[in-house]
Structures are given as C-alpha cells and as structure tokens.
Amino acid sequence: MSSIGFGIIGCGGISNVHLTALSKRDDARVVCVADVNPEAAKAQAERYQVAKWVTDPAELVAMPEVQAVVVCTPTFRHAEGVLAAAAAGKHVLCEKPISLSLEEADQMIAACEKAGSLFMVAFVRRFCNEWLKLRDIIREGRLGRPVVWRTANASSGPASPWFLDAEKGGGPFIDGCVHDWDFARFTFGEPEKVVASISRMKETTTALDTGTAIVKFKSGDEIVRTWSWGLPGTACSGQSMQDVIGPKGALRFPGAPAEGSKLNYFYYIDGDGKEHPIEYEHTGGQEWFDAQMDHFVTCVREGRRPCVTGEDGRNATELALAVLKAGASRETVHL
Numbered sequence: 001m002s003s004i005g006f007g008i009i010g011c012g013g014i015s016n017v018h019l020t021a022l023s024k025r026d027d028a029r030v031v032c033v034a035d036v037n038p039e040a041a042k043a044q045a046e047r048y049q050v051a052k053w054v055t056d057p058a059e060l061v062a063m064p065e066v067q068a069v070v071v072c073t074p075t076f077r078h079a080e081g082v083l084a085a086a087a088a089g090k091h092v093l094c095e096k097p098i099s100l101s102l103e104e105a106d107q108m109i110a111a112c113e114k115a116g117s118l119f120m121v122a123f124v125r126r127f128c129n130e131w132l133k134l135r136d137i138i139r140e141g142r143l144g145r146p147v148v149w150r151t152a153n154a155s156s157g158p159a160s161p162w163f164l165d166a167e168k169g170g171g172p173f174i175d176g177c178v179h180d181w182d183f184a185r186f187t188f189g190e191p192e193k194v195v196a197s198i199s200r201m202k203e204t205t206t207a208l209d210t211g212t213a214i215v216k217f218k219s220g221d222e223i224v225r226t227w228s229w230g231l232p233g234t235a236c237s238g239q240s241m242q243d244v245i246g247p248k249g250a251l252r253f254p255g256a257p258a259e260g261s262k263l264n265y266f267y268y269i270d271g272d273g274k275e276h277p278i279e280y281e282h283t284g285g286q287e288w289f290d291a292q293m294d295h296f297v298t299c300v301r302e303g304r305r306p307c308v309t310g311e312d313g314r315n316a317t318e319l320a321l322a323v324l325k326a327g328a329s330r331e332t333v334h335l
C-alpha cells in the first residue's frame with residue numbers, strides 16, 4: 001500500500017498528538033513540518049524523525065509529495081493555512097475551532113469544495129468511546145428527555161498567550177467550549193437560544209475568560225457550561241464537574257478505570273437512589289487522536305467525505321459566537 005504524504009503546519013502543543021498518531025501508521029508518513037518559529041519546526045522534525053522542516057507553510061503545501069495537511073496553528077491563523085493547502089489541492093485536517101468568524105469558515109469550506117479537497121475539523125470527542133457512550137445513553141432515553149448536561153471547569157488557562165487574546169484565540173467560550181458546542185449539537189440537534197453571563201476576570205487578557213452559558217436546543221435539552229481561564233498564575237485549577245440529569249434519573253461520569261483494565265463505567269442513578277453501572281471500553285487521550293487520524297487517513301485513501309466536516313466546524317463557531325454575544329450583552333440570543 002502506498003503511504004499518504006502529510007505536512008504539519010504549526011509545531012506547538014497539539015502537533016504532538018497528530019505527529020504521534022501518524023508515526024504509528026504504515027499507510028501515512030510526515031514529509032515536512034512548518035512553523036514560523038524555526039526552533040519549533042526543527043525540534044518537531046528531530047523528535048518525530050521528519051526529513052524536512054520549513055518556516056514558510058507555502059513551501060510545505062507546494063511539495064508534490066504532500067497530499068494532506070494538518071493545520072495546527074493558533075486559531076486566528078487557521079484560515080491562511082487551510083486556504084493555502086486547498087489552493088495547492090491538498091486535503092485538510094484543521095484543528096478546532098475552525099475559525100473565530102463565520103466569514104472565514106465559509107471561505108475555507110468554499111475553497112476546499114472548489115479544489116476538491118477533503119476538509120475535516122478535528123473535533124476529537126467524536127472519536128472517543130466515553131463521549132460516544134454518553135451520547136448513546138442520552139439518545140436511548142435512559143434518563144428521559146429532555147436532559148440538562150451540566151459541566152464546569154476553571155484554571156489559569158493555556159500557556160500560549162494568544163488563547164486569551166480576543167482577536168487570536170477568543171478565550172474559553174470559543175476555544176475549549178467549542179468541543180462542547182459541537183458535541184451538544186451532535187447529540188441534541190439544532191440549538192434554539194442562549195443566555196449567558198461572561199466577563200473578564202484576568203486583567204492581562206482581552207478575551208472574556210469566565211462565566212456561564214445555558215444553551216437550549218430545539219429538542220428541549222440544555223447544556224449549562226461554566227468555564228474560567230481567569231485563575232491566577234499558570235497552574236491554578238478549580239474543581240471540575242460533569243453530569244447529566246433527566247426526568248428518569250441522573251448520570252454520573254466515569255472516574256479513571258481500574259489499573260490494567262480497559263473497562264469503565266458511567267453510573268445511572270434511578271428514583272430510588274440505586275446506582276446502575278453502564279459499561280464501556282475506556283480509551284485514553286492519544287487513542288482518541290489515533291482514531292481521529294485513522295478516520296481522516298481512511299477518508300483520504302477512499303475519497304470519502306469525513307464524518308466531521310467544515311460545516312460542523314462552522315456550526316460550532318456559530319454557536320460559540322452566539323454564546324459570546326449573549327454573555328457580553330446579557331440578552332437572550334436566538335439562533
């Protein structure tokens with residue numbers, strides 16, 4: 001089997017999971033990595049034994065042996081990477097969120113369509129057993145419907161400052177939460193309206209970094225999402241929580257599986273307070289990215305449309321923008 005040549009644009013934190021996933025495959029190889037920072041490009045080329053590294057992504061996309069490109073740049077740079085790859089006729093896997101604006105998302109989708117390039121957005125939860133099991137439990141009606149999915153996190157935020165720049169990363173309600181917005185849409189269907197209160201806790205950031213959003217879906221289901229990247233320093237974190245409640249019971253999320261075991265459990269709690277384990281096969285962080293890459297490589301090989309598309313990326317950004325608007329204005333935003 002001939003191997004598919006890959007190029008990676010952006011050699012920061014997330015490039016590691018894609019380079020690791022590709023390094024395990026016989027049917028794909030990384031031809032070149034690119035980063036505007038030469039040290040970052042060189043370091044990843046050495047670490048993953050990639051023969052070529054460049055500082056200009058245009059050189060990477062022009063290489064005939066590169067057939068597919070993974071765009072791992074900061075979010076405000078996604079469009080230029082995707083557009084350059086599409087113009088060169090390459091297939092694209094783009095990190096989430098697709099973009100900070102719908103205009104850019106539309107340009108990327110149109111460019112890939114015009115070029116005949118496959119375009120996938122890296123919503124990795126779509127490839128994770130735990131999240132897929134959660135979706136099944138909800139959709140099978142185990143908790144009744146509609147449900148409320150409650151989820152909260154708080155930390156100092158990511159190390160790279162662009163994540164908390166309003167124009168570059170947009171803060172947690174578009175960056176991290178975009179996973180939730182996509183997964184909630186995937187599970188519940190079309191969103192109907194958003195109420196939110198989101199503000200800025202950290203003085204050094206320009207993005208809104210702390211708050212709560214409630215998104216109501218046409219199905220009646222809701223997600224209540226609290227997130228902060230406003231905690232001090234670089235390593236502070238609050239307690240995370242996650243559950244789903246419905247008219248027939250509550251669902252407790254799994255802890256870590258027992259050592260050496262692949263089996264793990266959600267717990268359904270019924271009206272008598274009895275806990276019922278719901279078993280699934282646990283997969284860890286890198287395994288999700290391996291499964292995501294497996295899907296993308298298969299799509300490229302077979303010329304098949306990926307199961308997560310540019311439109312999914314656009315829809316999640318649309319919801320994130322509605323959340324930010326509701327959060328800043330304190331007014332209900334209808335979708």
Ligand SMILES: NC(=O)c1ccc[n+]([C@@H]2O[C@H](COP(=O)([O-])OP(=O)(O)OC[C@H]3O[C@@H](n4cnc5c(N)ncnc54)[C@H](O)[C@@H]3O)[C@@H](O)[C@H]2O)c1
Nearest residue numbers: 010011012013014035036037040072073075077095096160
């Ligand atoms: N799927 C996930 O769970 C997940 C996790 C983390 C980050 N991400 C996403 O991945 C993307 C990158 O995040 P990261 O954590 O790797 O960021 P990072 O700051 O660690 O790395 C970004 C890299 O891109 C380089 N870069 C900047 N502009 C460039 C350009 N125009 N061309 C080439 N290289 C450029 C920087 O020099 C840096 O090395 C973001 O969109 C982020 O939201 C996704």
